[in-house]
Amino acid sequence: MGEDRPLTPWWLEEAPQIEPEPALDGDLEVDVAVVGGGYTGLWAALALRELEPSARVAVLEGGLCGEGPSGRNGGFLHGYWSSLTRARRAFGDGGALAVAQAGSAIVPGVRDFVKRRGVDVWLREAPMLEVSAAPAQDEALSAAVASARELGVEEEAVPVGRDELAERCSSPRFRRGVLYRDAATVQPGRLVRALRAATLAEGVVLHERTPLVRLRRGSPNVVETPQGRVRAGKFHQNLRTLPVTIVGHRRIDSDAVFELEPGVLHHWAEKSVQLVCGLNFVHKKLLASGS
Numbered sequence: 001m002g003e004d005r006p007l008t009p010w011w012l013e014e015a016p017q018i019e020p021e022p023a024l025d026g027d028l029e030v031d032v033a034v035v036g037g038g039y040t041g042l043w044a045a046l047a048l049r050e051l052e053p054s055a056r057v058a059v060l061e062g063g064l065c066g067e068g069p070s071g072r073n074g075g076f077l078h079g080y081w082s083s084l085t086r087a088r089r090a091f092g093d094g095g096a097l098a099v100a101q102a103g104s105a106i107v108p109g110v111r112d113f114v115k116r117r118g119v120d121v122w123l124r125e126a127p128m129l130e131v132s133a134a135p136a137q138d139e140a141l142s143a144a145v146a147s148a149r150e151l152g153v154e155e156e157a158v159p160v161g162r163d164e165l166a167e168r169c170s171s172p173r174f175r176r177g178v179l180y181r182d183a184a185t186v187q188p189g190r191l192v193r194a195l196r197a198a199t200l201a202e203g204v205v206l207h208e209r210t211p212l213v214r215l216r217r218g219s220p221n222v223v224e225t226p227q228g229r230v231r232a233g234k235f236h237q238n239l240r241t242l243p244v245t246i247v248g249h250r251r252i253d254s255d256a257v258f259e260l261e262p263g264v265l266h267h268w269a270e271k272s273v274q275l276v277c278g279l280n281f282v283h284k285k286l287l288a289s290g291s
C-alpha cells in the first residue's frame with residue numbers, strides 16, 4: 001500500500017475504459033443542471049430525459065463519473081427489508097412498509113436497465129443471508145423476522161436455523177440466519193460506466209473535471225465552474241454531496257414520493273440517499289432539496 005500505488009479501484013480498472021468528456025469552457029444554457037456524476041446524478045439525468053425527451057440536461061462532474069463511492073462500493077443491491085426494524089422506528093409501520101416496498105423496485109430496475117441497454121454489469125440475483133456469529137447478534141435477527149411477520153410480509157425475512165445454515169455455509173461460528181429474497185450483486189464500476197454511457201447516448205451533455213464552485217439561485221439558476229457558467233431553469237444537486245434526510249412520504253397514484261430537505265446527517269441519511277437513488281430511477285419522481 002505504498003504512496004505511489006494508483007488510487008483507481010479495481011472495479012473501475014476492470015470496467016470498460018472511457019475517454020473523459022471535455023471540461024466546460026464557456027457558457028451553457030440548459031433546462032436542468034445535475035451536479036455530480038455518480039449513481040444519483042446519472043440516474044436522475046437519464047430519468048429526466050426519459051420523462052421529457054426534449055429537456056436539455058447537463059451533468060457537471062468535478063472529477064470523472066464514478067470516481068466517488070459509486071465506482072468503489074461493495075456492489076450489493078438490497079432494499080430495506082433488513083432495516084425494517086429501524087425503519088419502523090423512523091417512519092412508523094405504514095411508512096416503513098412503503099419504504100421497503102419501494103426499495104424492492106431497485107433490483108428489477110437495474111435488471112430492466114441492463115436488458116434494455118444490452119450491458120453486462122455482472123448482475124447476479126440471489127437471496128442475501130444475514131447471520132449471527134455471537135449471542136449479542138441473535139436479537140437483531142429475531143427482530144428482523146418479527147418485524148416482517150408483524151407487518152404481514154414474513155416472506156421478506158425468513159429465519160434460517162443452525163442446521164440449514166450449516167448446509168449453506170458450514171462455519172462453526174454461525175448461529176442462525178435470516179434470508180432476504182430481495183437481493184443481487186453487481187460490478188459497481190461497470191454499472192456506473194454503463195449509466196454514464198447511457199446518459200451520453202440519450203443526449204445528456206456531460207462535462208467532467210468541471211466542479212461546481214458556486215451556485216447562484218434564481219431564475220434561472222447559475223452554476224459557476226472554473227471555466228464557465230451554466231444557466232439552468234432547474235438545478236439538481238447530487239444528494240450525496242449534501243446532508244439529506246427524508247422528512248416525509250406520501251403516495252401519488254401508485255408511486256411513493258419522498259420529500260427531502262437538508263438536515264443533520266444521522267444514521268438514516270446514508271440509507272436515505274441510496275433509497276432515493278433507486279426511487280429516482282424506478283419511480284422517476286423526486287422532490288428533493290434544490291431540485
Ligand SMILES: Cc1cc2nc3c(=O)[nH]c(=O)nc-3n(C[C@H](O)[C@H](O)[C@H](O)COP(=O)(O)OP(=O)(O)OC[C@H]3O[C@@H](n4cnc5c(N)ncnc54)[C@H](O)[C@@H]3O)c2cc1C
Pocket residue numbers: 035036037038039040041060061062063064065066067068069070071072073074075076077078210211212213238239240241273274277
Ligand atoms: C466502501 C463503500 C461500500 C459501499 N457499499 C455499498 C453496497 O454494497 N451497496 C450499496 O447500495 N451502497 C454501497 N455504498 C454506498 C453507495 O456507494 C453510495 O450510496 C452511492 O454510490 C452514492 O451515489 P451518489 O451518486 O449519490 O454519490 P457519489 O458516488 O459520491 O457521487 C457524487 C459525485 O459528485 C461529484 N461531486 C462532488 N462535489 C462536486 C462538485 N462540487 N461539483 C461537481 N461534482 C461534484 C463527485 O466527484 C462524485 O462523482 C458503499 C459506499 C462505500 C464508500
